[in-house]
Amino acid sequence: MKMDPKEITKESIAIQDTDAQTDHVLFCLYRRMTLQQKAERLVTMWRVMQSLAEAQIRSYYPTIEERELRLRVGSRRIPRELMIEAFGWDPLRHGY
DSSP states (O other): OOOOOGGOOOOHHHSSSSSSSHHHHHHHHHHHSOOOHHHHHHHHHHHHHHHHHHHHHHOOOTOOOOHHHHHHTTTTTTTTHHHHHHSSHHHHHHHO
16 A cells, blocks of 8 residues: 555554654655655665674674675575575575
């Protein structure tokens, strides 16, 4: 179901850790952002998520090689069948 951005409310997206006035200000600021600014934010958030995943995997496997790290990170967002077909990596066998 697609929502009109003007109809987004605290209740409609179930934000419960921020007060209504702060949400309102945040949504107003988001509406003023250009498409490029929104895309830059999205890329930044994606990079942070990648870094967090890499850090977690490195904490489990301190001596991990770069290729295995990339495969484990990738297997967290790429379907198992595609990981096996494209990279010969079975997340169920090797781990995430």
